[in-house]
Amino acid sequence: MKIADRTFIISGGASGLGLATAKDLHSQGAYVSLLDLNASSGIKTAQALGSRARFYETDVSSTESIQKAVESTVAWVKETGKAIGGVIAGAGVGLPGLIVDKKNEPLSMESIDFVLNINLRGTLDLIRQAIPHMTINTPDTPDGERGVIVMVASSAAFDGQMGQVAYAASKGAVASVTLPLARDLSRYGIRAVTIAPSLFESNMTKMMSVKVRQSLEKAMEFPKRAGQPEEFARLVRDSIENMMLNGTVLRLDGAMRMPARL
Template structure:
């Protein structure tokens, strides 16, 4: 499916991997609906990307907030004539914590809920609320394709480190639901692909201390550096355009396999 003159909803769309994805798809002629909590950054990104971008202040942990953003996106598509054809569920958080700390206190339930509600529940909620407008889109091409869903997992889903119980659980769940979603949606001509990046330049990695960052870079094989958001965005573009990518999780990690601790 070509991105041109189609609308893509991108959560976490005004920074990091989401912003790079928005720029890439916009350059290919797509319309991008950007969902994020950062309204200041959202306004700046819309100024940069122009009339083919819209920003909706959205908390993906709040189902009503998602509903308002999807509704706003739908109203926008009626003006542009560019139907919703895809979702990139990029909103996510990492909140490290051992399941039991040095004081023998268990990880707080509020900490678990925060990570799971944004990374897992928010991903599924955005997808389920967007789908009715993709399943009813006009099928295109010889295969009758209607759209594509792209989710973001993590290398932590496969080899999460100490202190990543909540994060790894959320990202592992996203990876696990890829194939069932693809099977559920196959009759509609909608594909599902998940990307599992390792260490990439993003707002989340900016919070890492230099020692942690260096330790992660050491266990990368090649290249020995953090990935660039543009490299992630190129893979998203390939997932949009390559119809044989479906029901699979793609690791984007420089052959990195994380040890249990640094």
């Protein structure tokens, strides 16, 4: 599917991997709808990108907030005539916590719900609300393609570490939903792809201690460094343009397999 003159909804689009993706798609002629809680960064980004970008302050754990953002995007699409070609569900959080701590207290459900509501529920909620506006697209290719969904999992979906029960659960669920989502949407010519990055430069990794970061970098085979947001964005672009990528999870991890503990 061509990227130019298509609108892409990007959650978490005001920072990190989402921002890099927005900039990359925009450079290819896309219209980008940026959904994020960080209003200051979102507004600045949209202003910097210009007329082919819009920012909508969005809490992906809220159905009403997502609905407002999607409706606003659809209204913008009606003005531009540039159909929604894809959704990149990039909003996510990490909140470490052992299932039971040193005081024999269980991990709080508030902590678990916080992670699941953003990483899993927010991803599915955004997709389900955006899809009806994609199924009505005029097919973009002789194969009848109408769009693509790109979700973001993590290496933790496959080898989560101690303290990552909630995070691994959320990202494992995103990975596992990829194939059934592709099957559900196949009749409409809409693909579903998930990218599972390892250690990448992002707001989440910026909060890591030097010790934690160095431990993770040692687990990388090659290259022995954190991935760059632009490298993630490039794979998103490939996922959009390569029609044979469908119903699959793409590990982007430098052959990293995370150790049980840091």
